Amino acid sequence: MDYTYLAKLSTRQKLWFIASVAAGLLIIALGILFEPDRPSQAGSEFTISMGIREIAPKLGVTGKGLARELALPLETPKRKPLNELGISQEQLDHAVAHILSHRLTGLKYYLFAAIVLFGLVYLTCLGRPDNANISERKLWYPRIPYIACLLAAVVVCGFVLGKAPNPMEGIVKVFKSMVGLYPSVISKLLALVFFVVLAVIGNKLICGWACPFGALQELVYSLPLLRKMKRWKTPFWLTNTIRGGLFFVMLLFLFGIVGGRKGFVIYHYLNPFNLFSLDFDHWLMLVTVVVFLILALLIYRPFCYLICPFGFLSWIVERVSLTRVKIDHEKCTECGLCIEACPSQAAKGIVADKLFAADCFSCARCLNVCPQDAIRYGSVFSKTSCAIPQRRRTSKK
Ligand code: SF4
Ligand code: SF4
Numbered sequence: 001m002d003y004t005y006l007a008k009l010s011t012r013q014k015l016w017f018i019a020s021v022a023a024g025l026l027i028i029a030l031g032i033l034f035e036p037d038r039p040s041q042a043g044s045e046f047t048i049s050m051g052i053r054e055i056a057p058k059l060g061v062t063g064k065g066l067a068r069e070l071a072l073p074l075e076t077p078k079r080k081p082l083n084e085l086g087i088s089q090e091q092l093d094h095a096v097a098h099i100l101s102h103r104l105t106g107l108k109y110y111l112f113a114a115i116v117l118f119g120l121v122y123l124t125c126l127g128r129p130d131n132a133n134i135s136e137r138k139l140w141y142p143r144i145p146y147i148a149c150l151l152a153a154v155v156v157c158g159f160v161l162g163k164a165p166n167p168m169e170g171i172v173k174v175f176k177s178m179v180g181l182y183p184s185v186i187s188k189l190l191a192l193v194f195f196v197v198l199a200v201i202g203n204k205l206i207c208g209w210a211c212p213f214g215a216l217q218e219l220v221y222s223l224p225l226l227r228k229m230k231r232w233k234t235p236f237w238l239t240n241t242i243r244g245g246l247f248f249v250m251l252l253f254l255f256g257i258v259g260g261r262k263g264f265v266i267y268h269y270l271n272p273f274n275l276f277s278l279d280f281d282h283w284l285m286l287v288t289v290v291v292f293l294i295l296a297l298l299i300y301r302p303f304c305y306l307i308c309p310f311g312f313l314s315w316i317v318e319r320v321s322l323t324r325v326k327i328d329h330e331k332c333t334e335c336g337l338c339i340e341a342c343p344s345q346a347a348k349g350i351v352a353d354k355l356f357a358a359d360c361f362s363c364a365r366c367l368n369v370c371p372q373d374a375i376r377y378g379s380v381f382s383k384t385s386c387a388i389p390q391r392r393r394t395s396k397k
Pocket of ligand 2: 325341342343344346347350359360361362363364365366367
């Protein structure tokens, strides 16, 4: 990190930095302390002479959930031995391995919370030194703390701890449990609430700073390659229509309203989080990862804007987020510098006071460009807040 920036931080800010790192480490230590012993990943105890009813509870899924993994109809007789249903031992082993790969590590929830906490403190308290002079704004919000969090998200929350839990699964599993693929709707709902609360505390901070696949896309996009092509920003009306439409179609298939196969989950084939467990049980999953990482070289977070159902939900939730990018419209001259700095159409929407602006991933790129000091990251309750976007009082054009 630039020494000049560090030297300019006030004592108050240095204390905040130390406190946020210490709090993050404490949260992680608690996560390690409360992490239950991980269940054995071996599925060899299950054989095809057993029935679905015998196996499913030991895997923590419902009979319907195991039937779906075995590509059997959900209403398959659950007591019948699997060999009588035409299932081979290889198919069973594969299904068991896949279900076990979804087993959650509670530690990851603590890590998500620790990263979001640090991101929140950085954006609201540390990014710009107290009493900073606007002429030094280029020093503000150095990228290193952000990149460090993104790397931690990819390496630790991704490759080390595996694909689950993650925000995308958080929402999908709620609906899967509603059609009987998981035993408890409440536990899945609580997991989703956790992610939503983090998204509300800091505007999409869970997506912007802690989600492993979101972080990987962010890192790929940040590579200094194809800079000229990155100037093109995907129209939000288009990406959001695709993302919302896909979510609607997913519900139609999952509930059997279309396709007649209740429990069919489109996102299963488009789940890039499989990368973190190297578990590609369908070729489409690998294609999804490759295609979206290549796209991420040119387009900002293509998976988040085009596919992810949690991205869609957290975009809706942005309306009530407690801290976010705010524009002081008294100062703003609409010069467009923040719009140019923003990798998506989010800043454009924020400057124009749009109620449904494009998702803002709290990446901080726009926070050190404004010559009028009209853009800040802060609480919607603070003096310069714009909690709910209001129509512009006067046009400055
Ligand atoms: S929108 Fe992107 S960052 Fe957010 S959960 Fe989905 S993949 Fe992750
Ligand atoms: S640059 Fe865009 S996405 Fe990043 S914080 Fe600013 S408005 Fe949000």
